[in-house]
Amino acid sequence: MTFRLSDEAARALEHEGSILVTGGPGSGKTTLALLKAKQLTPTLQPGQKILFLSFSRAAMRQVLTRTKDVLKYAERREIVVMTYHAFCLGLLKSHGRLLTGTAPRILFPGPERLTRAKHEGDWNHEVLRLATEEGRYAFSTFAGSSAVLLRRADSVRRLISDAYPIIILDEFQDTDDSQWALVQELAKGSLLITLADPDQRIFEYQDNIDPLRLHYFRQALKPAEFDLGGDNHRSPNAGILQFADAILKNESPTPSDDVKQVTYYASSRNGMVHAAVIWMLRRLRKQGIDVPTVAVLARSNPFVADVSIVLSTPNTFKNRELKPVDHHVVWDAELTAAAAQVVASILEWPLHDEVHGVAITLDAVAHFYDVKYAEKPSASAASSASAFRSAAEAVRGGRTPRIQAAKLLLALHVEDPGYNGDTAADWFVARRIIEAIPKLSEVATSARFVRLFRATDEIGGRLAAQWASTGTYTDARTIVRRTLEVGRVAANEQEATGVVLMTMHKSKGKEFDGVILVEGQYRGPFFNTRSEPWPYAASRRLLRVGITRARHRVMILRPNGALPLYQPQEMA
Numbered sequence: 001m002t003f004r005l006s007d008e009a010a011r012a013l014e015h016e017g018s019i020l021v022t023g024g025p026g027s028g029k030t031t032l033a034l035l036k037a038k039q040l041t042p043t044l045q046p047g048q049k050i051l052f053l054s055f056s057r058a059a060m061r062q063v064l065t066r067t068k069d070v071l072k073y074a075e076r077r078e079i080v081v082m083t084y085h086a087f088c089l090g091l092l093k094s095h096g097r098l099l100t101g102t103a104p105r106i107l108f109p110g111p112e113r114l115t116r117a118k119h120e121g122d123w124n125h126e127v128l129r130l131a132t133e134e135g136r137y138a139f140s141t142f143a144g145s146s147a148v149l150l151r152r153a154d155s156v157r158r159l160i161s162d163a164y165p166i167i168i169l170d171e172f173q174d175t176d177d178s179q180w181a182l183v184q185e186l187a188k189g190s191l192l193i194t195l196a197d198p199d200q201r202i203f204e205y206q207d208n209i210d211p212l213r214l215h216y217f218r219q220a221l222k223p224a225e226f227d228l229g230g231d232n233h234r235s236p237n238a239g240i241l242q243f244a245d246a247i248l249k250n251e252s253p254t255p256s257d258d259v260k261q262v263t264y265y266a267s268s269r270n271g272m273v274h275a276a277v278i279w280m281l282r283r284l285r286k287q288g289i290d291v292p293t294v295a296v297l298a299r300s301n302p303f304v305a306d307v308s309i310v311l312s313t314p315n316t317f318k319n320r321e322l323k324p325v326d327h328h329v330v331w332d333a334e335l336t337a338a339a340a341q342v343v344a345s346i347l348e349w350p351l352h353d354e355v356h357g358v359a360i361t362l363d364a365v366a367h368f369y370d371v372k373y374a375e376k377p378s379a380s381a382a383s384s385a386s387a388f389r390s391a392a393e394a395v396r397g398g399r400t401p402r403i404q405a406a407k408l409l410l411a412l413h414v415e416d417p418g419y420n421g422d423t424a425a426d427w428f429v430a431r432r433i434i435e436a437i438p439k440l441s442e443v444a445t446s447a448r449f450v451r452l453f454r455a456t457d458e459i460g461g462r463l464a465a466q467w468a469s470t471g472t473y474t475d476a477r478t479i480v481r482r483t484l485e486v487g488r489v490a491a492n493e494q495e496a497t498g499v500v501l502m503t504m505h506k507s508k509g510k511e512f513d514g515v516i517l518v519e520g521q522y523r524g525p526f527f528n529t530r531s532e533p534w535p536y537a538a539s540r541r542l543l544r545v546g547i548t549r550a551r552h553r554v555m556i557l558r559p560n561g562a563l564p565l566y567q568p569q570e571m572a
């Protein structure tokens with residue numbers, strides 16, 4: 001691929017010291033960093049590498065795909081793309097002993113969740129204590145502890161900078177406090193290539209992500225700065241970026257053929273969403289893209305799940321039959337695995353009496369809410385976890401559980417739900433029991449996404465083998481957990497193609513031929529009017545990230561009566 005650089009980008013490429021590259025969506029920041037890496041690889045000494053640090057495995061995958069457009073195979077081998085987590089994990093494992101004098105131990109997310117759910121008091125305080133006093137490092141303490149390590153052990157810091165003389169920092173606007181402490185240590189010995197777009201700051205609701213981060217960075221490290229501004233290489237011929245920028249600034253957007261806005265009425269939502277996806281695929285193919293990628297983006301996970309159901313079933317639109325559309329959903333793997341274990345616990349019912357059978361299912365539901373709490377702490381997840389745990393204890397103790405869901409589960413319990421070894425059908429029977437309990441709807445929704453992890457066949461195969469040898473689903477929960485652990489890794493390695501559904505947050509850093517943004521009537525409103533003041537700046541940044549993922553076309557589907565995208569103050 002050939003890249004034509006603007007004068008500003010060319011200057012950034014030629015500059016010899018550390019640089020800060022800013023610019024809007026698709027302005028070419030990542031590409032420029034990789035071109036710079038290409039230019040610098042010949043300067044590396046044997047054993048040295050260029051380190052590319054990103055926040056998530058998804059972002060890392062995105063970068064790895066992108067490197068293929070810019071770098072030759074031999075050059076790619078000179079770059080190590082890692083998450084902050086992986087980098088710090090390696091650092092702590094190798095040198096953590098220097099901090100406490102004891103061999104470092106890692107508190108992995110699963111065990112951390114469980115410990116956290118049971119811990120009374122301030123968990124942030126506890127994880128710090130575990131790290132500093134016991135040398136046990138939870139993931140959330142990796143970056144902070146690594147920063148302390150590099151600050152205290154100068155020899156380790158020099159060793160790291162010697163191994164990685166050049167470090168690329170992606171999406172710097174989202175750097176949290178402890179990552180920033182780490183970066184300041186790395187900056188002492190390595191050349192930094194830092195990429196940022198302050199207007200793509202979408203994780204600010206986390207209180208350790210500071211909107212002034214770039215300001216501190218400039219003050220502390222004084223990098224040469226290059227602004228790619230409004231350059232737009234992603235969708236240069238489309239009005240997509242202008243449209244998105246107007247939304248960001250709460251200005252009236254200029255109509256564009258490439259951005260279609262459609263309003264739906266509640267009764268026609270399903271047909272409309274379904275037809276929109278088919279329309280988008282068709283238009284992109286007509287444009288000459290043989291195998292288009294289309295992202296369907298919504299603001300909340302439950303609404304993403306709703307849209308997946310819509311696309312999985314036949315619908316009608318303007319009297320035309322619409323066939324189900326094959327699609328992937330980017331979903332929370334941990335929650336799905338926890339929900340799958342609830343289903344598996346029901347597969348084990350014939351092995352136990354009523355008391356034990358229902359109790360293990362209630363425990364599995366409590367675990368689901370532990371996981372949910374650990375993903376995003378909320379009072380409702382914490383109280384659900386403890387309510388289901390108490391219900392399990394009550395059932396085990398021969399008492400009537402307090403919560404309705406547990407009473408329903410007891411009522412629905414049968415020693416043999418009619419399993420016959422057809423694992424797909426038996427799985428469905430077990431799932432239906434969860435679906436019949438309104439308070440377990442969240443568990444049921446997550447359980448539906450097991451197929452996303454491409455592990456369904458694997459789970460089915462292992463359960464079938466179990467059935468073949470024992471005529472039961474003994475150890476179903478363990479089988480499911482282990483398979484999903486393996487399957488999750490495989491799913492994480494693959495970049496989804498075709499039609500992909502996800503939240504707008506998860507679309508960050510990605511790129512698709514077409515993007516459809518869907519707002520729900522009751523769920524997933526575009527503007528978070530409850531917790532943001534007019535003009536809803538954070539919601540606008542998020543919408544801009546979603547819209548600018550598109551290379552060619554955008555469609556925005558909104559319910560009748562939704563707040564307009566442009567809202568002058570007099571409307572507020």
Ligand SMILES: Nc1ncnc2c1ncn2[C@@H]1O[C@H](COP(=O)(O)OP(=O)(O)OP(=O)(O)O)[C@@H](O)[C@H]1O
Nearest residue numbers: 003004005024025026027028029030031233234509
């Ligand atoms: N100089 C260039 N010439 C041609 N194409 C380019 C150039 N720079 C980038 N591109 C292409 O434009 C698209 C966006 O580039 P890139 O991902 O580097 O932008 P970005 O600023 O990092 O985007 P974002 O902040 O939205 O993630 C990619 O498909 C890339 O291949």
